[in-house]
Amino acid sequence: MSKSKMSNWGLGLAAAAVALTLSNSAFAFDTSADKSAPKVAGIGMNITDAAIKPWNISYFYDGTNLPDGSGTVSAGEKIYSAQCAMCHGDFGEGAHGYPKMVGDPVDQFEASAKAGVDAVSNRGLNNNWGNAPTLMDMIHRHMPFYAPGTLTADEAYSVTCYVMNLASIPGVGDDFVCDKTSLPKIKMPAEPLYVTNSGPDTDNTRCMKDCYKGTEFVVEKAAAIGDVSVGKVQKKDTQ
Amino acid sequence: MSENMINPVPEGANKAGVASSDRRKFLRKSVALAAGGAAIAATTSANAADGLNTWTTPLKNEPTRHMLGRGVVSVPYGLPSKYEAGVVRRNVGWLTADTIASISFTPWQDLHGIITPNGLHFERYHAGAVDVDPEKHRLVVHGMVKQPMIFTVDDLKRMPSHTAIHFLECPANGAMEWRGVQMDSLQFTHGMMSCSEWTGVKLTTLMEMVGVDPKATWFYGEGTDGSALQRSIPMEGAHDQHGKPIPALYTSHYRDAMVCYAMNGEALRPENGYPIRLFVPGFEANVSTKYLRRLMFVDKPLVTYQETKHYIEVLPNGMIRQYNLVNEANSVITSPCPDFKMNGKGTYEIRGIAWSGYGKIKHVDVSIDGGKNWTEANLVEPVLSKCLTKFTLPFQWDGSEHLIMSRATDETGYVQPTLKQLREVRGFNSIYHKNSIQVWKIEKTGEVKNVQIENV
Numbered sequence: 001m002s003k004s005k006m007s008n009w010g011l012g013l014a015a016a017a018v019a020l021t022l023s024n025s026a027f028a029f030d031t032s033a034d035k036s037a038p039k040v041a042g043i044g045m046n047i048t049d050a051a052i053k054p055w056n057i058s059y060f061y062d063g064t065n066l067p068d069g070s071g072t073v074s075a076g077e078k079i080y081s082a083q084c085a086m087c088h089g090d091f092g093e094g095a096h097g098y099p100k101m102v103g104d105p106v107d108q109f110e111a112s113a114k115a116g117v118d119a120v121s122n123r124g125l126n127n128n129w130g131n132a133p134t135l136m137d138m139i140h141r142h143m144p145f146y147a148p149g150t151l152t153a154d155e156a157y158s159v160t161c162y163v164m165n166l167a168s169i170p171g172v173g174d175d176f177v178c179d180k181t182s183l184p185k186i187k188m189p190a191e192p193l194y195v196t197n198s199g200p201d202t203d204n205t206r207c208m209k210d211c212y213k214g215t216e217f218v219v220e221k222a223a224a225i226g227d228v229s230v231g232k233v234q235k236k237d238t239q
Numbered sequence: 240m241s242e243n244m245i246n247p248v249p250e251g252a253n254k255a256g257v258a259s260s261d262r263r264k265f266l267r268k269s270v271a272l273a274a275g276g277a278a279i280a281a282t283t284s285a286n287a288a289d290g291l292n293t294w295t296t297p298l299k300n301e302p303t304r305h306m307l308g309r310g311v312v313s314v315p316y317g318l319p320s321k322y323e324a325g326v327v328r329r330n331v332g333w334l335t336a337d338t339i340a341s342i343s344f345t346p347w348q349d350l351h352g353i354i355t356p357n358g359l360h361f362e363r364y365h366a367g368a369v370d371v372d373p374e375k376h377r378l379v380v381h382g383m384v385k386q387p388m389i390f391t392v393d394d395l396k397r398m399p400s401h402t403a404i405h406f407l408e409c410p411a412n413g414a415m416e417w418r419g420v421q422m423d424s425l426q427f428t429h430g431m432m433s434c435s436e437w438t439g440v441k442l443t444t445l446m447e448m449v450g451v452d453p454k455a456t457w458f459y460g461e462g463t464d465g466s467a468l469q470r471s472i473p474m475e476g477a478h479d480q481h482g483k484p485i486p487a488l489y490t491s492h493y494r495d496a497m498v499c500y501a502m503n504g505e506a507l508r509p510e511n512g513y514p515i516r517l518f519v520p521g522f523e524a525n526v527s528t529k530y531l532r533r534l535m536f537v538d539k540p541l542v543t544y545q546e547t548k549h550y551i552e553v554l555p556n557g558m559i560r561q562y563n564l565v566n567e568a569n570s571v572i573t574s575p576c577p578d579f580k581m582n583g584k585g586t587y588e589i590r591g592i593a594w595s596g597y598g599k600i601k602h603v604d605v606s607i608d609g610g611k612n613w614t615e616a617n618l619v620e621p622v623l624s625k626c627l628t629k630f631t632l633p634f635q636w637d638g639s640e641h642l643i644m645s646r647a648t649d650e651t652g653y654v655q656p657t658l659k660q661l662r663e664v665r666g667f668n669s670i671y672h673k674n675s676i677q678v679w680k681i682e683k684t685g686e687v688k689n690v691q692i693e694n695v
Contacts, residue, residue: 040398040448047389052381055533058461058469061480061542087336097336099548110557118553118668128559130480130547138544141467145340148366148465190559194547196479197563199486201664202656206604206648208613216609217694218642218680221420 059137063184066133067140069153070179073172076162079155083144084163092124092166098145102167103127106189125167130194132169132186136160136178325349328359329426334415339367340466342409344430347571348578353404353592353627355433357503362510363409363431363524366465371530373514376463378498382535385450392500392514401441401497403520405625406594408432408566410523410550413673416691417662423689425576428677434594434627437518439499445534455536458493460517460528470526471540472496472519472564479562480542488597489564495520495625498531520625521596522564523671525550555666565596568655569674570603570630570647581636581685589616589632595649600628602648607634609642609678609692610657616645624650641681642692658691 049056059066081090088094092101103109103124110127112118129135140156142148151159161178164186171186319326328343335341343362345355355361362368373392381387409431415421422428456477461469474493477485496519500507507513512529519526525545540546540562552560570593575581589607593600599622604613619629630645647655658675680690 040444043397044388044390044394044448047379047381047387049381049387051389052379052387055379055461056381056535057467058459058535058541058543060537060539061547062539064539113553113557113666113668114555116555116667120670123548123553128548128551128553131542134542134544134547137541141469142366142465142544145366149467193557193559194481194551194561195554195558196481196483196485197489197560199488200567200653202660204646204654204656204660206602206613206646206654208604208615211611211613212695214695216642216692218609218678219420219691219693220680220688221423 057137057141059133059140061131061134063133063180066136066180066183067153068180069157070177071154071156071158071161072177073158073161073165073174075154076158076160076165079151079159080162084159087145088163092163094121100124101163106193109190110193125163125188126169127190129188130191131188132160132164132183135164136183139163323349326359328362329430331415331422331427340365342411342431344426345433346426346578347429347432347573347592348425348576350573351590353434353629354503355435357435357505357508357511360433360435360502360508360511361409361431364464364466365468368509369464369530370509371463371514376514376532378515378531378534380445380449380534380536382458382537383452383455384536385452388449395440395498395500395515398440398444400438401444402436402438403495403497404434404436404621404623405518405520406432406434406566406627407518407524407527408569408594408596409525410563410566410671412566413675413677414670416689417669417673418667420689420691423577425571425573425578428689429571431524432594434592435502436504437497437499438501438504439497439515439518442496442498442517442534443494445498446536449536451536454538456538457540458534458536459541460526460531461533461535462512462528462530463532464530468525468528468545469541469543470528470545471543472522472526473540473562478539480540485562489562492519492521492565492596498534521566523550523566526564550671552665552669552671554669555664563672566594566672567597567674568595568600568647568649568653569593570600570645570655571677572605572643572645572679575643575681575687576679577687577689579687581681581687583685584636584638587634587636589634589643589645591616591630591645592627593630593645593647594625594627595647595651595653596625597653598624598650599626600647601650601652603628603630604646604648605630605632605643606646607641607643610644610646610676610695613646636681638683640683642678642690643681644676644678646676657695659693659695 087096087098088101094100101124103122103126104112106127109118109122112122125135136156139159140151157178161172161176164172165174169186169188326346326349328345330338330341330343341364345359345361376392378390412431413428416428456474457471458474459469459471461467472493473485473490475490477490479485496517498515499518500515502511507516515531517528517531546561552563554560570591572589572591574590589605593603600618603616603618605616606613614632616630616632619631622628656675661675678690678692680688682688
């Protein structure tokens with residue numbers, strides 16, 4: 001290494017040492033720099049509710065915070081045909097792997113679940129949605145999928161109205177008008193089925209020896225599903 | 240003989256510095272595994288080194304021995320070796336309608352520790368990954384608070400910081416296996432999960448700053464991506480929409496929550512919510528809103544799309560279970576696994592990972608005989624709360640068939656269930672939170688298969 005390069009290294013170290021000394025002494029006199037987590041001060045800004053309003057777009061299950069405006073089934077049909085049917089199907093039956101709007105009637109859904117033959121593809125607004133206001137929330141927030149959040153409140157109310165009509169939600173006839181007063185009154189068919197998790201529901205024990213007698217019934221993959229093999233075979237060393 | 244066969248103690252282990260207590264532990268496990276492995280066919284040789292071929296050809300230099308390598312910063316942001324090109328995230332085409340509202344999987348079969356490299360962290364988007372400008376991005380904290388506030392990303396970085404290592408797991412991890420065996424690959428059975436060192440501001444710091452009303456019992460985060468994803472998170476005293484209390488088991492996790500700007504020491508990746516995301520350790524990953532723009536404190540749940548249609552479980556009694564938020568104790572053997580074939584008879588180390596959304600892992604037990612007999616595995620430090628814990632156990636493969644599996648117990652005493660136990664209470668349509676014991680079958684050919692034991 002040349003002499004000049006060495007002295008560059010040396011100078012760098014000296015400068016770093018000076019900086020360290022300075023910061024140490026500054027720290028020693030800074031009485032706020034203790035470990036007891038003082039109140040955070042001087043960071044951020046206060047903000048008014050009016051300034052937040054454009055972002056305050058969550059509509060609760062009970063209708064809290066639903067926006068002004070309204071929509072009809074017929075207006076919703078036009079929007080749905082143009083912007084929604086290509087993914088959710090002309091009759092709400094789903095398309096290209098996207099969710100259906102209309103599933104089995106709720107009693108049939110319940111029977112399928114009890115028989116162990118329910119599938120995600122059976123689930124729709126009429127058997128797997130608890131509250132109408134959150135349907136409005138989903139549509140206004142996230143739809144249409146390729147241009148989320150672009151519907152006006154009136155348009156979102158209309159699409160909400162139309163898909164509930166498609167799914168034969170009781171009370172949502174052809175003349176139904178959706179707004180912040182009418183949506184909370186809708187009784188969604190599946191609402192009584194919802195139950196909150198109450199905690200761990202299995203009780204395995206730490207058995208260590210002779211945990212069962214007899215033969216285990218071992219099930220292997222029935223058929224290959226697509227190309228999902230990612231492994232490589234490790235090879236024995238050869239010369 | 241059987242002790243040596245199953246688990247040979249290295250000669251001179253004490254001389255090599257292995258503490259005698261460690262050695263005793265090692266021996267005890269060896270004996271236990273030998274007892275547990277009674278079904279293993281005996282071999283005539285007690286020495287695994289028997290039968291090795293001998294290398295006689297004079298060694299040659301590799302090409303790299305006679306050339307200059309690359310200079311510094313030729314790769315300014317370092318990349319893995321070109322020979323590791325197969326270690327990547329993968330998705331399953333038929334699982335989702337597109338790659339925008341979809342998921343990819345972490346290749347756990349190729350990882351050796353508890354930390355997921357940032358480029359291999361699984362992805363889950365509801366409306367695709369977006370590039371949010373950190374200069375323009377803002378976080379609003381409002382609702383039932385004394386003073387609503389707005390923060391820049393730099394504001395958050397200036398606040399007292401919090402760093403912790405935690406796992407993050409999609410509740411759909413393992414979902415494809417509820418009805419039967421589908422994926423002959425660890426990446427696809429357990430890859431919707433990661434573990435990282437997270438850095439950010441504790442939620443409680445922000446709560447103090449805005450003065451959250453003690454009457455607030457829920458809060459939610461919202462992202463600035465197309466899905467504007469929002470999930471209700473319970474706090475003490477939370478009740479569901481029917482007025483039923485949320486169990487206390489789920490109302491204190493928020494105290495560990497943070498607004499993160501860094502993972503594994505560097506800025507979040509766009510795939511994981513850059514510039515900031517909410518992170519609630521132990522809870523299913525979708526509550527940890529990416530691209531976080533808003534936190535609102537309230538006194539009731541939203542019952543969003545995610546909470547009424549998506550992340551719910553249809554139970555065998557026909558009811559729809561909601562707010563199953565914690566990822567309960569789980570574990571999986573990462574080696575051997577179906578992604579690799581066994582490489583001949585002899586010594587292996589059974590390795591795996593275990594985790595629990597309720598706290599620390601207390602024990603991991605391993606069985607090589609289909610769950611008839613179990614041996615406690617070694618837990619590799621660190622053992623942290625709501626974090627992956629690595630486990631190991633020596634294994635001597637004699638070339639016979641084995642059903643290998645691991646079973647985690649967490650510090651609350653919860654024991655990871657069998658698939659049979661889980662199906663008895665959840666049926667086949669639960670989709671989410673499939674934390675049952677994973678069984679791999681080692682074939683005589685050395686192939687390793689994903690299998691399910693249905694009756695025990």
